[in-house]
Amino acid sequence: MLTLGVDPGTARCGYGLVAGDRTLSSVTYGCVSTRADWPLGTRLAKIRDALQALFVAHRIDVVAVERLGFARGLTSAAEVGHAIGVVHLVAADHGAAVEEYSPPQVKLAVAGHGGADKRQVQGMVQRLLRLPEPPRPDHAADALAVAICHAHSYRSRALERAVMGR
Numbered sequence: 001m002l003t004l005g006v007d008p009g010t011a012r013c014g015y016g017l018v019a020g021d022r023t024l025s026s027v028t029y030g031c032v033s034t035r036a037d038w039p040l041g042t043r044l045a046k047i048r049d050a051l052q053a054l055f056v057a058h059r060i061d062v063v064a065v066e067r068l069g070f071a072r073g074l075t076s077a078a079e080v081g082h083a084i085g086v087v088h089l090v091a092a093d094h095g096a097a098v099e100e101y102s103p104p105q106v107k108l109a110v111a112g113h114g115g116a117d118k119r120q121v122q123g124m125v126q127r128l129l130r131l132p133e134p135p136r137p138d139h140a141a142d143a144l145a146v147a148i149c150h151a152h153s154y155r156s157r158a159l160e161r162a163v164m165g166r
Contacts, residue, residue, distance in 0.1 A: 002017060002059060002060050003017070003060075005146035007146060010083050011036060012031050014139025014143035015030060017060070018147035024151055044083070047083060068084065099150055121142070
């Protein structure tokens, strides 16, 4: 299973592609950056193009995106919402399901508690994916964490279905 994790934003949109559902490995990760002085449509188009390229290069099964949490302000929340919309649109264009996870859900799945700080999450992402160093930038590490959260959640749901006979 190939899971694309996304840490949405219009200034910096992190992405991380993870393979597997038991033993996980990192396929690729990075961050799409846009300039604040660009029109919103141009910024969203750059994010769309980067996500499209990932879908063209890889057979992505599912997309996991970090749900909008607490934003510093209404404008920030709206911009994150726009980026989440682009993620849903690109995934739909490629027939991939999208699952959203809150920041505490991601932290709990990766670090073992919902109040973990960025360094703890980054360190656990490094360990879980057996990376030689912590993934950078932070937005890429967060995107990998979202993908790991989905993989763990997917595995839990599969076990539950097996036990329940569904």
